[in-house]
Amino acid sequence: MINNRYKLLVVDIDGTLLGENGTISAQDKEAIARVSSAGIIVSLSTGRVLQACQRIINQLSLDGYHMFSDGALVTNPENSQEVYARPISQELVREIAEYTHEHEINLDFYSPTHYYTDRETWITDIRRRFFGIEPTITNLGKIWRQERIIKGTLVVSSAGERTKANAFRHHFRQRLSFSLTRTPAYPDVDFINVLARDVSKGKALQALTSYLELSPTDTIAIGDGENDLSLLATAGTGIAMGNAHQSLREIADYVTLDVEHSGVAAALDKFLL
Numbered sequence: 001m002i003n004n005r006y007k008l009l010v011v012d013i014d015g016t017l018l019g020e021n022g023t024i025s026a027q028d029k030e031a032i033a034r035v036s037s038a039g040i041i042v043s044l045s046t047g048r049v050l051q052a053c054q055r056i057i058n059q060l061s062l063d064g065y066h067m068f069s070d071g072a073l074v075t076n077p078e079n080s081q082e083v084y085a086r087p088i089s090q091e092l093v094r095e096i097a098e099y100t101h102e103h104e105i106n107l108d109f110y111s112p113t114h115y116y117t118d119r120e121t122w123i124t125d126i127r128r129r130f131f132g133i134e135p136t137i138t139n140l141g142k143i144w145r146q147e148r149i150i151k152g153t154l155v156v157s158s159a160g161e162r163t164k165a166n167a168f169r170h171h172f173r174q175r176l177s178f179s180l181t182r183t184p185a186y187p188d189v190d191f192i193n194v195l196a197r198d199v200s201k202g203k204a205l206q207a208l209t210s211y212l213e214l215s216p217t218d219t220i221a222i223g224d225g226e227n228d229l230s231l232l233a234t235a236g237t238g239i240a241m242g243n244a245h246q247s248l249r250e251i252a253d254y255v256t257l258d259v260e261h262s263g264v265a266a267a268l269d270k271f272l273l
């Protein structure tokens with residue numbers, strides 16, 4: 001029997017639905033399908049941009065609204081109807097491009113529809129192979145005039161890249177927000193999201209529930225990373241994956257199995273199904 005206490009299920013992607021092999025388990029797919037068929041709204045909440053989620057949305061046969069870029073954009077991919085957006089200001093986009101060019105830092109920019117970079121690198125290879133998105137190669141120094149930038153991303157794997165990324169974060173610490181995300185498929189790579197101030201998954205959830213005329217207490221949320229802290233704290237019931245960051249496990253209402261053992265399905269079986 002479906003638990004009618006909850007009206008909205010919010011699920012993170014990397015480390016929650018996707019494990020080391022980059023696929024969603026049959027158990028997780030089946031559990032989400034049962035929840036959705038019972039009339040509970042299912043929304044993804046992820047550090048990924050919309051373009052990198054379309055394949056997963058299709059696999060799960062989800063419609064409606066989802067939270068992208070760690071909460072900087074809440075939209076319905078089917079009709080591009082936005083509920084909430086917190087883009088980076090044009091002036092900051094210009095300054096970011098200048099700083100990263102001067103200090104030889106690899107940074108990507110994302111609009112609601114495009115992925116921008118200034119050259120092909122090992123990072124564009126990851127974007128293609130794992131995330132399924134193609135870059136638009138362009139002069140990032142001019143993009144602030146042309147596009148609304150939802151987020152930037154620093155992709156870090158070496159000590160030198162990490163040092164440069166830390167300097168970047170220190171330089172912009174008063175004017176931007178940063179969140180660290182990882183995917184089990186690339187355990188040694190840090191994806192550092194560069195966002196407008198005060199962006200969070202928790203604020204995105206508040207915006208979405210307000211739009212849907214629900215209360216955050218009607219929501220059950222599942223995640224694994226530090227960027228899920230505000231999401232689990234805002235939801236009525238917050239569930240951490242067994243592989244979750246310790247800080248998330250400490251504030252969660254419940255800790256489920258890890259991603260490699262279909263922790264999402266186990267949580268839904270306990271709380272919803």
